[in-house]
Amino acid sequence: MIAVDIRKRLLGAQGEFSLEVELHIAQGEFVALFGVSGAGKTTLLRCLAGLAEPDSGVIRVDGQTWSAPQTKLPVQQRRVGYMFQDYGLFPNMTVRGNLEFALRKGTNKQRVSELIEIMALGELQHRKSDSLSGGQQQRVALARTLAAEPRLLLLDEPFSALDHETKLRLQDEVLRLQRHYGLTTIMVSHDVSEVYRLSKRVLILERGRIVADGSPADVFGASQPSGKFSFAGEILAIDAADVVFAVTLLVGNQIVRVIATADEAQRLKPGDRVMLMSKAFNPVLIAC
Amino acid sequence: MGYDWQPLLLTFKLATVTTFILCLIGIPCAWWLAQTRTRFKPVLETLVSMPLVLPPSVLGFYLLLAFSPSHWFGAWMAHIAGLKLVFSFSGLVLASVIFSFPFLVHPVQSGFQSLSPGLSEAAYTLGKSRWQTFLHVLLPNIKPQLLAGVVLAFAHTIGEFGVVLMIGGNMPGQTRVASIAIYDEVEAMNYDAANFYALVLFGVCFTILLAVYLLNKRLVMRVGST
Numbered sequence: 001m002i003a004v005d006i007r008k009r010l011l012g013a014q015g016e017f018s019l020e021v022e023l024h025i026a027q028g029e030f031v032a033l034f035g036v037s038g039a040g041k042t043t044l045l046r047c048l049a050g051l052a053e054p055d056s057g058v059i060r061v062d063g064q065t066w067s068a069p070q071t072k073l074p075v076q077q078r079r080v081g082y083m084f085q086d087y088g089l090f091p092n093m094t095v096r097g098n099l100e101f102a103l104r105k106g107t108n109k110q111r112v113s114e115l116i117e118i119m120a121l122g123e124l125q126h127r128k129s130d131s132l133s134g135g136q137q138q139r140v141a142l143a144r145t146l147a148a149e150p151r152l153l154l155l156d157e158p159f160s161a162l163d164h165e166t167k168l169r170l171q172d173e174v175l176r177l178q179r180h181y182g183l184t185t186i187m188v189s190h191d192v193s194e195v196y197r198l199s200k201r202v203l204i205l206e207r208g209r210i211v212a213d214g215s216p217a218d219v220f221g222a223s224q225p226s227g228k229f230s231f232a233g234e235i236l237a238i239d240a241a242d243v244v245f246a247v248t249l250l251v252g253n254q255i256v257r258v259i260a261t262a263d264e265a266q267r268l269k270p271g272d273r274v275m276l277m278s279k280a281f282n283p284v285l286i287a288c
Numbered sequence: 289m290g291y292d293w294q295p296l297l298l299t300f301k302l303a304t305v306t307t308f309i310l311c312l313i314g315i316p317c318a319w320w321l322a323q324t325r326t327r328f329k330p331v332l333e334t335l336v337s338m339p340l341v342l343p344p345s346v347l348g349f350y351l352l353l354a355f356s357p358s359h360w361f362g363a364w365m366a367h368i369a370g371l372k373l374v375f376s377f378s379g380l381v382l383a384s385v386i387f388s389f390p391f392l393v394h395p396v397q398s399g400f401q402s403l404s405p406g407l408s409e410a411a412y413t414l415g416k417s418r419w420q421t422f423l424h425v426l427l428p429n430i431k432p433q434l435l436a437g438v439v440l441a442f443a444h445t446i447g448e449f450g451v452v453l454m455i456g457g458n459m460p461g462q463t464r465v466a467s468i469a470i471y472d473e474v475e476a477m478n479y480d481a482a483n484f485y486a487l488v489l490f491g492v493c494f495t496i497l498l499a500v501y502l503l504n505k506r507l508v509m510r511v512g513s514t
Contacts (some may be wrong), residue, residue, distance in 0.1 A: 051409050075412040088410030092428035101424065102414045148414045 001027055002152070002184065006047055006057030006067070010208060012038045019043055019054075019208035027062075030178055030185045032199035032216070034192075040208040041188045042085075045154045048186070049082045050075035061152065081150030081183075083158050087141040089129035095140050096125040102147040112147060119143045119173065134161040138170065146177060153178065155187040159194060171197055192220060230277040235270050249276060291481035294461055295469035296488055302377070302465060303445040306384040307392075310441050313385070314392040315434075319422065321393070322400035337394075339387045348454025351383050355455060375457045380465075383455050384445045392441040399433030400426065432507045439500045443493055 002025040009018050019040040025031055033041045046052035048059060050066065050073065059067040066073045090098055099112045116125050119139050124132060129140060138158065145153065158174070159167045175198055178185050189195050195202050196216045204212040204219060212219045233251040238260070240246075245265035248257050258276065260268070268274065321333065339347060354361045355373035365371045373379035403426060411421040427434070449467040456463030458472060466485045473482040 049413055051412070075409075076415045076417060078413075079415065080413055082410070082413040084406050084410060086404065086406050088404070088406040090407065090410075090425050090429070092425070092431075101411075101416075104415060144414070 001025070001062060002048075003058070003060045004044075004048070006054035006059060008040075008043065008047065008052070008054045010040055010043060012207070017207045021205075021208075021210060023203070023210065025184060025186070027184055028182045029201060030175075030187070030199045032195040032202040033186060033188045033205055034190070034195055034202050034219075035205035036190075039205040041205050042156055044205070045082070045156055045186065045188060048152070049080045049154055050078050051082075079148070079151045081145035081148060081153045083141050083145050083153075083155045085156045085160070087137045089137055089140055089144070091128065091130040094126050094128055095121055095132070098129055098140060098144050099147045102144045104149060107149070111149075115143045115147055118177070135163070135166040135170070138162065139173075142170070142174065142177075146181070150183065153183045153185040155185065157188050157190065159189075159191070167194075174198065192216075196220075229283075230275050233274055233276050235268055235272045235274060237270055238265050238268060240265075249274070251276060291469075291473070291478075291484045295464050295466045295485060298377075298461065298464065299446055299466040299489075300492075302380055302384060303442045305381050306388060306445045307438055307442045309381065309385050310388060310392045311438065314389060314437070314441070315396055315427075318393045318396035318437075319400050319426070322397050337390050340390050344387070344448070344450025345454060347387060348383070348451040351379075351386070351451065352455045355379050355382075374455060375459060375463060377462055380452060380456045380463055383451050384448060387448060387451050388441045388444045391444045392437040395433045395437040395440065396430065399430030399437075402433075403429055432504050435500060435504060435507070439496060443496060446489065446493060 002023075004021055004023040004025075007018055007020050009016060017040075021040075021044055033044065035041055043052055047054050047067065053072065054067060056069065057067075058065065061078075064073070065071055066078055090101065093101060096112060096116065099115060100109065103109065103111065116122055119142065121136075121139060121143060124136060124140070129137065132140065138161065142158070155174075159170060162170065171194065177183075187198065200215060202212075202214070202216045202219050203210050231251045233249040233256070235247060236250055236255065237248040238245055239248070243262075245260045245262060246257055247260045247265065247268065248255060256276075317336075321329065321336070326332075352374065353359055355365075356362045357366055357372070357374070362373055365373055371378050373382060407425055407429065408421050411425045412418075416424070447467065448465070449471070452463065452465055452468060453471075456465070456468070458464050458468050464472075466489055470482045470485045470489075473479070473485070
């Protein structure tokens with residue numbers, strides 16, 4: 001069980017603000033930290049790992065004080081598995097070397113072989129880590145994190161650099177390993193679909209404060225299903241066509257074109273972010 | 289008139305001992321400078337760099353004063369370690385360490401600074417101590433800069449003249465290094481002997497530097513291709 005009650009002053013793009021978080025996380029929970037860049041998500045993770053120090057407050061994990069005024073448990077003794085945004089793999093070591101280096105004293109090297117097998121790294125194990133692609137590095141980073149037998153798993157945007165397919169596969173792997181080892185996990189993410197797939201609980205962080213805490217369905221407002229579609233998109237172009245205007249939008253990776261009235265078109269300009277909503281009277285569903 | 293190998297051997301002995309001591313002191317210093325946030329960092333960096341710009345005679349003059357038994361430092365060294373620093377080999381080593389310090393520290397420090405802080409942090413979260421991290425993660429990842437630092441320091445010590453002349457003098461087998469011997473022979477019009485020392489120094493320095501460039505190219509290529 002993790003109990004966090006900390007404050008730390010941060011400098012964001014819009015000036016100073018303070019990270020003020022009070023939070024309880026149960027053993028084995030998978031929690032997502034959601035929010036825009038600069039909301040304090042990574043700082044919260046770093047405070048938990050011991051890489052940053054809160055200005056005040058307490059962090060207790062399983063009855064042990066990790067951080068309190070005048071007490072700080074060194075990073076090395078916290079046994080957190082921290083997966084960094086840039087992976088932090090050691091370029092001088094091979095894939096296997098990275099994993100072996102992570103082993104705790106007295107751990108059987110068998111664990112490395114096991115992880116190599118689970119993460120399908122067999123073919124890569126003798127390659128230097130900086131010769132791998134982004135997705136491969138991410139897999140190695142995850143395997144290395146697990147090799148150290150962490151008590152708490154901290155993932156900082158672990159799937160950000162991946163293509164869609166690799167992302168789905170790795171997400172499944174993370175979920176399986178997390179359940180297998182019963183690991184308490186905190187993941188920073190910008191991606192709603194990722195949060196839905198992986199976590200049972202999501203915290204939304206805005207300028208250092210938790211503004212929502214609940215299941216992804218509750219927090220993202222899908223608890224009462226409606227017949228409406230709504231998508232966030234960005235306006236690429238507005239063209240006049242006879243009496244109406246054609247607005248070209250980017251929604252996800254798709255470019256769509258919709259009609260707008262002259263009145264609407266006047267209030268919009270290319271580059272604006274908008275919500276695109278539509279009533280679904282008769283949607284067509286095609287399996288893909 | 290003869291010339292012998294003694295000044296050359298002494299030169300290489302001096303350079304080897306100096307480089308070895310520099311590695312022991314300079315590499316930790318470079319690491320500390322690379323990651324410290326102290327307000328005094330610019331002052332410390334300036335001090336480290338001073339030998340780059342000071343005329344060797346200025347440094348030699350002050351070292352001569354400091355090393356002299358009538359000065360507290362010289363007296364203290366004589367008392368504590370039994371070391372006589374003026375006109376002796378150990379004095380030359382100490383002076384060379386100070387004089388070649390920036391040549392080792394600069395490349396190594398910039399090597400450490402070019403490493404992502406994520407590397408140390410990753411090692412710490414994996415339970416590794418600062419020492420283990422330094423030894424197994426940081427040092428192996430700055431090999432080209434380490435090599436450059438070691439070779440520059442070595443080569444620079446070989447080429448020293450002013451400082452050695454000021455505090456070492458010209459004692460055969462003790463402080464008469466090759467660069468001094470050349471000067472001495474030229475003064476005595478023994479051009480053959482001067483030429484011998486000069487040619488050997490030229491050849492050795494050229495070979496060392498060439499080896500470094502070839503090795504560095506291989507290191508860089510290996511990093512680039514893997």
